[in-house]
Structure formats: structure tokens, C-alpha cells
Amino acid sequence: MPSLNRSDAQQRADDIGVFNRELARLEAEQVLCLSDSQRANLQEYQQQLLDRYRAAFDIDHDTQTRQLSLGMRIASFLGALTLAASVFFLFYQFWGFFSTAGQVAVLLTASIASFGLTLWVRHRDGAGYFSKLAALVAFTCFVLNIVMLGQVFNITPSANALLPWALYALLLAYACGTRLLLAVGLSCLLAFFAMRIGSWDGIYWLGFAQRPESFIAPALLIFVLPLWLDQRRFDGFALIYRVSGLLGVFLPVLLLAHWGDGSYFDFPPEYIESAYQFAGFILAALVIWLGVRREWPDTVTTGLTFFVLFLYSKLFDWWWQSMPKYLFFLMLGLCAVLILLVLRRLRSRHGLLGGAQ
Amino acid sequence: MKGFRLRYLIVGLALIGLVNAIILASVAWNRQPPAQSQLLLSERELGSTHTYWRKDNSSLALRLDYRWPSQADNQQYGLSISAEKMAALGFQVPAQVSEAAVSRYRRQLDREALLVLELDGPAYQREVALQRAAHAEALRLQASVPDSKELQDAAKNAGNALEYEQQRASRLLVVDVGADQQALRARYPDRQRYAIVRGIVEARVGSVVSEWTGEGQDPRPQSQRVTWLLGGSASTPGLYSLDLPRRWHAAFDSLPQQDELSGMDYPADQPRFTANVAFGRRLEPWFVEVSVPTTKVQ
Numbered sequence: 001m002p003s004l005n006r007s008d009a010q011q012r013a014d015d016i017g018v019f020n021r022e023l024a025r026l027e028a029e030q031v032l033c034l035s036d037s038q039r040a041n042l043q044e045y046q047q048q049l050l051d052r053y054r055a056a057f058d059i060d061h062d063t064q065t066r067q068l069s070l071g072m073r074i075a076s077f078l079g080a081l082t083l084a085a086s087v088f089f090l091f092y093q094f095w096g097f098f099s100t101a102g103q104v105a106v107l108l109t110a111s112i113a114s115f116g117l118t119l120w121v122r123h124r125d126g127a128g129y130f131s132k133l134a135a136l137v138a139f140t141c142f143v144l145n146i147v148m149l150g151q152v153f154n155i156t157p158s159a160n161a162l163l164p165w166a167l168y169a170l171l172l173a174y175a176c177g178t179r180l181l182l183a184v185g186l187s188c189l190l191a192f193f194a195m196r197i198g199s200w201d202g203i204y205w206l207g208f209a210q211r212p213e214s215f216i217a218p219a220l221l222i223f224v225l226p227l228w229l230d231q232r233r234f235d236g237f238a239l240i241y242r243v244s245g246l247l248g249v250f251l252p253v254l255l256l257a258h259w260g261d262g263s264y265f266d267f268p269p270e271y272i273e274s275a276y277q278f279a280g281f282i283l284a285a286l287v288i289w290l291g292v293r294r295e296w297p298d299t300v301t302t303g304l305t306f307f308v309l310f311l312y313s314k315l316f317d318w319w320w321q322s323m324p325k326y327l328f329f330l331m332l333g334l335c336a337v338l339i340l341l342v343l344r345r346l347r348s349r350h351g352l353l354g355g356a357q
Numbered sequence: 358m359k360g361f362r363l364r365y366l367i368v369g370l371a372l373i374g375l376v377n378a379i380i381l382a383s384v385a386w387n388r389q390p391p392a393q394s395q396l397l398l399s400e401r402e403l404g405s406t407h408t409y410w411r412k413d414n415s416s417l418a419l420r421l422d423y424r425w426p427s428q429a430d431n432q433q434y435g436l437s438i439s440a441e442k443m444a445a446l447g448f449q450v451p452a453q454v455s456e457a458a459v460s461r462y463r464r465q466l467d468r469e470a471l472l473v474l475e476l477d478g479p480a481y482q483r484e485v486a487l488q489r490a491a492h493a494e495a496l497r498l499q500a501s502v503p504d505s506k507e508l509q510d511a512a513k514n515a516g517n518a519l520e521y522e523q524q525r526a527s528r529l530l531v532v533d534v535g536a537d538q539q540a541l542r543a544r545y546p547d548r549q550r551y552a553i554v555r556g557i558v559e560a561r562v563g564s565v566v567s568e569w570t571g572e573g574q575d576p577r578p579q580s581q582r583v584t585w586l587l588g589g590s591a592s593t594p595g596l597y598s599l600d601l602p603r604r605w606h607a608a609f610d611s612l613p614q615q616d617e618l619s620g621m622d623y624p625a626d627q628p629r630f631t632a633n634v635a636f637g638r639r640l641e642p643w644f645v646e647v648s649v650p651t652t653k654v655q
Contacts, residue, residue: 049559096415104381111373119366146376151416153384154641156555156595164376171372175365198466204557207466212623261464 005235006177009053011036013061016046058128076129077180080136087140091148103152107145112139115172122176134170135181142168142182159205162192178234185221193218212252213264239298245308246287246299247299253280279311292346304343311335387637393542394552395645396476399577399628402529403451417606419632421596421642423529426480427487436563436588438534443589446470446536454585462587471640472556472591473533473545480530488522491515522598534558534591538640552636555608556591563588595641599634605647612649 026032060066122131169185198208221243226238257276260269284307290301403419450456495515544550563586569575633646
């Protein structure tokens with residue numbers, strides 16, 4: 001199973017279940033009838049396959065286990081957040097009782113120990129619930145490591161810390177298959193590169209947040225990254241890359257469509273806002289087209305969401321003041337119906353979102 | 358699979374080790390003698406950071422309190438840095454001031470700069486002289502109309518302000534801003550009195566509406582009524598919180614807090630504590646020595 005991930009294995013197991021149910025129906029309706037030996041061979045093959053998947057990926061074999069898995073995922077996420085918060089406050093609670101050398105030693109030890117523990121848990125925990133939890137705690141320890149060294153030695157705040165945080169989050173994400181940490185790592189990477197662009201020529205590094213255009217180029221790079229680096233072995237990672245990249249492009253465009261003063265371009269703000277409103281629609285339509293073409297439902301959904309956001313914000317600009325409120329909301333409702341009709345047409349034509357699968 | 362895990366382990370440990378090594382090396386380089394400057398400060402320049410989560414945070418940090426010299430005409434609307442200085446720092450300052458030019462000036466992003474802090478020097482003496490002159494003027498006015506309650510209060514307030522300036526106000530004042538550290542150091546060579554620190558400069562705009570002195574309603578358009586003042590202000594995020602190492606926590610904790618001081622009689626000329634603060638090659642500060650005088654009158 002060299003390029004199979006947990007999602008693929010779960011999908012195959014689900015397909016087996018669907019196939020068996022349909023087979024039972026066909027046999028009951030006497031359309032198809034397997035001989036005893038065929039049935040035995042089929043069951044043996046399926047059982048072997050499912051056993052292998054269970055051993056490798058701890059997949060859910062029925063609805064009940066799937067519901068329990070969902071509960072475990074939620075518990076793992078909440079546990080990770082609360083444990084990370086606990087580590088944060090633990091540091092501060094006892095921080096003042098150590099000498100400077102002791103503080104450095106504690107920080108370094110915490111980073112190394114939590115990283116080692118994460119890899120050890122990953123080795124023992126096939127499903128990954130506990131290793132994901134440990135990975136988030138390890139990431140918190142590393143963030144605290146850098147932040148608190150900065151505090152202890154009064155180091156001038158700088159955005160350079162974002163790069164090691166990004167690299168460490170990505171490392172943990174790939175080691176443990178944690179999508180949350182992948183998103184965190186990509187966000188840090190995006191902020192770091194946006195800061196490098198924004199702090200050009202003596203500009204203070206926090207200024208990058210006041211020029212949303214700084215995010216667009218690095219976000220596009222993140223979006224296309226999974227096309228070059230194969231992510232099939234990592235469950236849902238390509239989706240996180242695409243959605244993070246799209247958010248990094250769409251959010252600045254949406255912001256600039258209403259805040260022309262935030263642009264690098266030295267044109268009147270109203271021109272800039274109009275240009276970005278236009279660009280937002282074109283971009284959203286392009287993204288939907290690309291998503292349909294490449295069969296990326298996540299890309300289609302993100303494109304659609306922003307298309308609707310651009311449309312509604314534009315309608316708000318045009319009509320909120322001039323129209324009676326009942327008419328304004330009626331227009332919004334009619335727009336929603338129109339979008340539904342267009343989508344239904346696309347769905348029946350291209351099999352969008354699985355329509356023709 | 359095992360080789361895969363080993364690779365993660367090696368890369369992770371290398372990353373943690375490398376990042377910590379870079380930070381510690383930069384700290385060591387910053388603290389290599391001689392220090393860029395070393396100031397002997399007291400509680401007048403080092404305020405408590407008053408962390409609101411003190412019970413959950415056992416560390417102790419102090420804030421470097423500095424101030425800008427008073428403006429002579431009191432009309433500068435918080436513009437601590439002149440337009441000429443802003444241009445020298447790399448800001449685009451318009452030659453012709455119009456509403457569009459002001460808007461373009463205001464939307465420029467903050468820039469990094471260096472601030473020169475002067476300890477107990479001519480700038481501070483000027484502040485004391487200003488307060489003394491204000492007090493003398495208030496006393497003169499009070500003497501000219503002895504029954505005026507308002508003038509009595511004004512004289513009392515001016516006396517309190519003078520006492521505050523002489524005994525409790527920070528003696529650390531920003532005397533210059535620039536981008537070139539060497540040029541600033543050449544201009545301010547005394548390292549025991551002048552510290553150069555990193556700061557952030559922000560473009561700011563003030564406006565003054567000129568009064569209409571003619572007959573009837575003011576016929577001037579808005580652009581002619583308003584005079585724009587271009588300038589800037591600066592802040593130092595790196596100096597908001599200076600970590601105090603543990604060896605001085607006990608001495609510091611034994612000091613009365615600011616709100617307890619009113620009930621105690623501290624000699625006016627004796628500081629509650631003195632701290633020798635050095636600024637290194639990267640202009641990052643650290644405490645070299647903190648001492649608490651033992652003679653305390655209760």
C-alpha cells in the first residue's frame with residue numbers, strides 16, 4: 001500500500017459494504033446468484049483486505065465505530081487545545097523560580113522531550129488520535145521556547161520566528177498526519193513571506209498586515225504546491241494546501257474591495273476598490289471552473305463561497321440604502337435561487353460535486 | 358518505515374537545536390563588551406509592568422519609561438518628530454500640502470528607526486526649568502490677586518507639578534531620531550548618558566482650524582480654513598517589558614508598591630532602587646546590576 005492513505009482505505013471499506021448490500025438485493029431479486037465457492041472466495045478476499053486496512057489505518061468498519069471515531073477526533077482536538085493551554089500556563093506559573101540558565105534548559109528540554117514523545121506515541125498509535133494531541137503540545141512547547149527566550153533576553157520582537165514555527169509545524173504535520181498543524185504551518189509560512197514582502201526598504205515588519213496584497217503571491221504558491229509535491233500519501237493534505245492558498249488570495253481581495261487605502265497602488269481608493277471587486281468576481285469564477293475541471297470539490301466550494309460573498313457585499317453597497325429592507329432581502333433571496341439554478345445546471349452537465357459519478 | 362521516523366527525528370532535533378543556537382549566539386554577541394551604552398536608572402525610569410495575570414505568572418518585568426521633550430508652543434498635536442526629520446527617515450513628505458497629499462502622507466507604513474534617549478541631561482533640566490518658570494508665574498499671579506481661589510489652586514498645582522518633575526518624573530528623554538547608528542553615536546558620544554534604542558516611527562498629521570476674523574459667516578472653503586501639520590511619533594515595543602532575572606526578585610519584592618508609598622516617608626533624594634541597564638551591539642537591553650538602598654525611613 002505504498003500510496004494509500006487512511007481516507008482511501010476507508011473509502012474502499014465503505015465501497016465493500018455498499019457492494020455487499022447491493023449484492024444481497026440482487027440475489028434476493030434473483031438477478032445475480034454467486035456459487036458457494038465464489039461467495040467464499042469473495043468473502044475471504046474482502047476479509048483479508050479489511051483486516052489489512054484495520055491493521056494499517058485503524059479504519060471504521062461500521063456506522064457505530066464511525067460515530068465513535070468522530071467523537072474521538074473531537075475529543076483529541078479539544079484535548080490537544082486544552083493540553084497546549086495547560087503547558088502555556090505551567091511555564092508562566094513557575095517561570096520566575098528558575099535562574100536564566102535554568103530557564104533556557106527548561107525550554108530546550110521541553111521542546112526536545114515533547115518532540116521525542118510525539119514520535120514515540122506516533123509509533124504506538126496507528127489511528128493517530130493520541131499522536132495528533134502530542135504533536136500540538138510539542139508545537140506549543142516550541143512556540144513557547146522561542147517566545148520565552150525572546151522575553152528572557154529582551155530580544156527585539158521580529159517576524160523571523162514565523163519561519164521556524166512554520167517548519168516545525170509542517171514537520172509535525174507530516175510526521176503525524178495532522179491537518180490542523182499543516183494549516184498552522186502554512187499560515188505561519190504565508191505570514192512570514194508576506195512579512196518579507198511587506199518589510200522591504202525599511203518598513204516595520206508589522207506593516208505587512210496593513211497591505212493585504214503582500215499575501216497574494218505566497219498564497220498562490222501554496223495553492224499550486226501540491227501539483228508539484230505529491231500529497232496522496234497524506235490524508236487530506238492537498239485539500240488543506242488548496243484551501244489555505246485560496247483563503248490567502250480571496251481574503252485580501254475581499255478586504256481591498258472595500259478598503260482601497262490598504263493597497264500598495266497609489267491610485268484613488270475608489271478605483272482600487274472597484275478593480276478588486278471586479279477581480280474578485282473573475283477570480284471566483286476562474287476558481288470554480290478550475291475546481292470543476294480538476295474535480296476538486298473543496299476548490300469549487302471555496303470559489304462559490306467567495307463568489308456569493310462578493311455578490312452579496314456588492315448588492316449591499318448598491319441597494320441597502322436605496323431599497324426598502326423587504327425588497328433588499330427579496331433580491332438576495334432571488335439571487336440565491338438564481339445561483340441554485342445555475343449550479344443545478346452545471347451539476348447535471350458536468351457532474352459537479354459527484355453528480356455524474 | 359523505521360528509517361522514515363528516524364529522518365523526522367533527526368530533522369526535528371536539528372531544527373530545535375539550530376534555532377536555539379542561533380538565538381543564544383545572537384544574545385552572546387549582543388552582550389559582548391563593550392556595551393553600546395550603560396545607564397544608571399531608578400524607579401523613575403523603570404516602571405512595573407503590572408501584569409494583570411500576576412498570580413499565574415511568576416516572572417518579573419520592568420518597563421523603560423521615557424518621554425518626549427515638552428513642545429515650546431504646546432501646539433504640535435502629538436507630533437513628536439518634525440516633517441524634516443520624517444523626510445530624513447525615508448518618509449515621503451509632500452512639498453505642497455493639500456488634502457490629497459496629506460491623505461497620501463498619512464497612509465505610509467511605519468518605518469524602523471533609532472531613538473536617542475538622554476538620561477538626566479540638558480533636556481531634563483529644561484523640563485525642570487519649564488516647571489519652575491510655570492510655578493513662579495503661578496505664584497506671581499496668586500500674589501497679584503490674593504483672594505482668588507482659582508489662582509491659589511493653580512499655584513498649588515504648579516507646585517505639585519514642579520515637585521513631581523524634580524522627584525518622580527522620568528529623567529529619560531528622547532532627544533533625537535535617526536536611521537544611522539554611527540552618525541547618532543558620533544553626535545552623542547557619552548555612553549553613560551545617551552542610549553540608542555530601536556523604535557518604530559509612524560507618520561502622523563495634525564490640523565489647526567484658523568479662526569475667521571472678518572464680518573459675518575466664514576466664506577472660505579474648507580481647504581483654506583485648515584492648516585495641516587505633518588510630522589510623526591515613535592514607539593519602542595522592545596522596551597515595554599524588560600525581564601528581571603531571578604537573583605533580584607527577592608530584593609525587588611521587598612520594595613513597597615507605588616500605592617503604598619503615600620503612607621511612608623521616603624527621603625526625596627534617595628531612589629527606591631537603582632538599576633544598571635546596558636544596551637548591547639544589537640541595541641537590546643539587559644540588567645547588569647540592581648541594588649536597593651538599605652536605609653529606609655518608615
